[in-house]
Amino acid sequence: MTRGTLRISFNGEIYNYRSLRRELQSHGHRFHTETDTEVLLAAWQQWGPGALGRLEGMFAFALWDAADRALWLVRDRVGKKPLHYWLDRDGVAFASEPKAFLADPAFVVEPNPTAIYHYLSLQYVPTPHSAFAGVHRVPPGHFLRVRDGRIAVERYWQLTFEPTHALDEPAALAELERLLRAAVTKRLVSDVPLGAFLSGGIDSSLVVAFMAAASPVPVRTFSIGFHEARFNELPWARQIADRYRTEHQEFIVTPDAMALLPRLVWHYNEPYADSSAVPTWCLAELTRRSVTVALTGDAGDEAFAGYDRYRASVLAARLDVLPRPIRAIAASAARHLPAPGAIRVLARARRFLLGLALEPDVRYAAWMMDLETAAKHHLCTPEFVEAAGAPPSESLLAGRFRQSNASTLVDRLLDVDVETYLPDDLLVKVDIATMAHGLEARSPFLDHDVLAFAARLPVAMKLRGGTQKYLLRRLARDRLPAAAIARRKKGFGVPLDAWFRRELRDLSRDVLLGSAARSRGYFDLAVVRRYLDDHLSGRQSRGIRLWNLLMLELWHQTFVDRRAAPGAAAATGSPA
Numbered sequence: 001m002t003r004g005t006l007r008i009s010f011n012g013e014i015y016n017y018r019s020l021r022r023e024l025q026s027h028g029h030r031f032h033t034e035t036d037t038e039v040l041l042a043a044w045q046q047w048g049p050g051a052l053g054r055l056e057g058m059f060a061f062a063l064w065d066a067a068d069r070a071l072w073l074v075r076d077r078v079g080k081k082p083l084h085y086w087l088d089r090d091g092v093a094f095a096s097e098p099k100a101f102l103a104d105p106a107f108v109v110e111p112n113p114t115a116i117y118h119y120l121s122l123q124y125v126p127t128p129h130s131a132f133a134g135v136h137r138v139p140p141g142h143f144l145r146v147r148d149g150r151i152a153v154e155r156y157w158q159l160t161f162e163p164t165h166a167l168d169e170p171a172a173l174a175e176l177e178r179l180l181r182a183a184v185t186k187r188l189v190s191d192v193p194l195g196a197f198l199s200g201g202i203d204s205s206l207v208v209a210f211m212a213a214a215s216p217v218p219v220r221t222f223s224i225g226f227h228e229a230r231f232n233e234l235p236w237a238r239q240i241a242d243r244y245r246t247e248h249q250e251f252i253v254t255p256d257a258m259a260l261l262p263r264l265v266w267h268y269n270e271p272y273a274d275s276s277a278v279p280t281w282c283l284a285e286l287t288r289r290s291v292t293v294a295l296t297g298d299a300g301d302e303a304f305a306g307y308d309r310y311r312a313s314v315l316a317a318r319l320d321v322l323p324r325p326i327r328a329i330a331a332s333a334a335r336h337l338p339a340p341g342a343i344r345v346l347a348r349a350r351r352f353l354l355g356l357a358l359e360p361d362v363r364y365a366a367w368m369m370d371l372e373t374a375a376k377h378h379l380c381t382p383e384f385v386e387a388a389g390a391p392p393s394e395s396l397l398a399g400r401f402r403q404s405n406a407s408t409l410v411d412r413l414l415d416v417d418v419e420t421y422l423p424d425d426l427l428v429k430v431d432i433a434t435m436a437h438g439l440e441a442r443s444p445f446l447d448h449d450v451l452a453f454a455a456r457l458p459v460a461m462k463l464r465g466g467t468q469k470y471l472l473r474r475l476a477r478d479r480l481p482a483a484a485i486a487r488r489k490k491g492f493g494v495p496l497d498a499w500f501r502r503e504l505r506d507l508s509r510d511v512l513l514g515s516a517a518r519s520r521g522y523f524d525l526a527v528v529r530r531y532l533d534d535h536l537s538g539r540q541s542r543g544i545r546l547w548n549l550l551m552l553e554l555w556h557q558t559f560v561d562r563r564a565a566p567g568a569a570a571a572t573g574s575p576a
Contacts, residue, residue, distance in 0.1 A: 003041035005067040010037045011096055012059030012081045013442070015186040020054060049143065052156050056186065056448070060138070062094050070147040077157045077448050078299075079127075079140030079423030080431065086135045092146055097269045098135045099559065109560055110134075116271065116522070116552065117388035118396065120376055121369040123273035123548055124425045126396055131270045131555065140423045157448070159418055161406035161455045172461055173474055175453065180475075183447035184210040184295065192292035195220035197283060197441075198248070199492070200236025200484060202469060202476050203297030203306075207444055209479040211295060212244040220291055221246040224253060224283040228495055239481050251286045255279070255494060257503045261554060267436045271555045273370075273548040274425055276492040280433040288437040298430055299445035302417045303454040304469040305462040306489060309367055310410055312352055314463065316363060317409055319356055331357035364413055365397035368421065370544055384522045396420070410459045418451070496543030500535055508532065508550055516561060517553050 001008055014020070017036035020043055025031070029042045036057075043051035044063060049072070058080035063072040073094055075083045085094045086101050093101060101107040115129040127137045138144050141157040165172065184207060188194065196211055198204050198221040211219045221241050225234035234250050241248035255278050264277060287294055301307050319327065334353030337346050355363040366372050373392040377385060397416055404415040427446075434441040444450065454462070457471065464470040468489075476485050500508055511517065512528050528549065535542040557563055 001035075001037050001041060003038065004045060005065060006041050006044060007064045007066070008037065008041055008061055010040060010059065010061040012057060012061070012076065013440070014040060014055055014057040014059065015189065016054075016056040049156065052143070058442070058446070060096065068147065070145055073138050073144040073146075075138045075140055075142060077141045078418065078427070078446055078451065080427055080443070080446060082428070082431065083138040084130060084135055085138065085144065086132075087151075088134070092151070098130055098132045099266075099269050101132070101135065102559075107134075109562075111556065111560055113384060113388040114390045117376075117380075117385070117390045118393045119271045119273075119552065120380070120548065121371045121373075121393035122396075122425075123370055123544075124428065125270045125272075126420060126424050132559070140419075158405075159415065159451060159455050161404070161408075161411045161415060163456070164458050165453070165456050169461065169471075169474070172457060172471060176471055176475055179447070179450050179453055180206065180444060181210050181213070183444035183450050185214045186447075187295055187442040187444055188214055190293050193220070193290065194293040194295075195222055195287065195291040196295040197221075197287070197297070198223050198237045198240060198246075199297065200233045200238075200240055201297060201489060202472055202480065202485060203300030203445060205240045205297075205480050205484060206300075206472070206476055207295050207297050208240055208244055208246065210444075212246070219244060219246045221248045222251070222283065222287040222290070222294065223248070224251050224279055224286070226279075226494075227252065227254065233490055236484055236487070239484060243481065249286075249290065251283070253279075253282045253286075255282055257499050258507065261507075261550075262558070263436075265551065265554045265558050267432050268428070269432075269559075271552045272428065273544075273551045274429055275494050275496055275544070275547055277429045277433060278494045279492050280429055281436070284433045284437045284439050284441075288434075288439040292438070293440045293442060294434070296430065296441050296443050297445060298426060298441075298443040299422060299451070300469070300472065301489075302414060302422045302426075303445055303451055304472045305410055305414060305459075306469045306472075308468075308489075309364070310413055310463055311466060311468060312367070313360065313364055313409060313413055316352065316355055317360060320360070324357075327356040331355075360409060361398035361401035362394050364401065364416065365394040368397055369393060370548060379523055379527050381521055381524060406455075408459050410463050411455070414455070414462075496547050497535070497541050500543050500546050504546075504550070505536065508546055511553050511557075512546070512549055516557060520553075520556065523549075 014036035017039040021031060021039045024039065024042045024046060027046055031038055043054065052074065057076065059076045060081035060083035061074050071092065073083055073085060075081065082096050083094065084098045085092055086107065088106060093104065095101060110133040112129065112131055112133040115125045115131045118129065119125050125131050127139050130136060142153055142155050144151065144153045167175065188211065196208050196219060198208055208219055208221055223234055223237035225232045260278060264281065331354050334350045337350035351367060355366055358366060373394060397420060400416045400419050401412050404412040406412045406415050430441050461471045467473065473485050509532055513525060518525060531542045531545055534540040535546060
């Protein structure tokens, strides 16, 4: 769209564009459409980059200012919408996804060893890297400006954890209710069918509760379930649907891993090994049959301390008062416990005890990674490690921990996750899975006012003793069944271990030990073969690690070798 000397390419939604439009009209602006894109252009005319602080929504846009001869690439505060750029001798190219650059004959596809090195630990490629050499991501809350051949990347928004709110619990509860209600309501504005993902957890259930209060018609909710009881949350979702009399649809799916793999690799663009992308993909595909917009509970855990690892970090910090030799002995003894994937409880205990020998920043980083540096260097060839030329992946997260403006341990961990895990893993997962099916996901907990309020809450209102998301649970008391509030969080997972012993058994061996994988020179194939043999024999669970390696090699075959056919038959589900 063009307005005066400005031209824009825009992706996303500006939720407050109507109020901005009225304000801009008071400044003399006239409008020819009812779109948020035209409002954004007028806002830039009026306030320039200062308009960014007024925007509420999820967005990525490229704006060319012909009068100033400047190009602006801008990404929303928390990174809901993606934005990539590629620099060459002739200028800068930009796109929502890196495979768009394949259309340019000048773009040479080469893998980026540094990005791949970090991917192996994190299961995602961290910003600002890309697995495509020469491609970068605009970080969340930043803009990139190109003027007179000079490039500058600047931050325009950052979450602030200090000072904390001087509110008592009743006042904090009232303010949280006001902010969440407003965040949900502004995301209900739509001229297309709208619904909600409902898992039965606190976050998505509260979103549905506020939707039901604001909607004159029954809310449409969608849940996905699996035959394996460990991964099935349908009974919990059904309780919430019954309570709020939603038009509820449940789907039981048996994901076809063989059919899904090519589609996931193609649409995710980069190596991406969070296996919860599979159920998210299936849920998005099935939900799109009924609605075009779906609200989600994403970011509730990162805002209000919902993960077990926050509680574990607090416990470990208390044990840090013990002399270092004692903690080192505990860590050494932990190596004799079953390795990850063997017996879940013992494996978690092993991971916790191993972390006691580390400093808090490195400890948290180690807990967040599938492959720590020592294990990664055992897997990788010296040549690949040298080519990557990267610092240990732990340093990416530990560095963010040390840079945080928060003063408490829990808030520093939340800051790390909002800066890394949330935008680079969780939001990537949902945005790609939904947009691949023409479904728009909106997340009230990502509202910047909600995030800013949660960040400045005293830690005891987020994590109190053993109670995670304390204030959210208080808010849920009058809105959700007691059992739904009290139950432990479940992961949105798939049976990887079983897949690699059945459906993916032959494919994984053929792909990971094949000639193409050997030619990369990344890994000691004897170690890869041992992973496969350990897993198939049942000696040790390697499902997560094998999925990591499989998605990496399939990415290479699809984008570097250009030999894997994108698109395959979709996994399907049937109404329960």
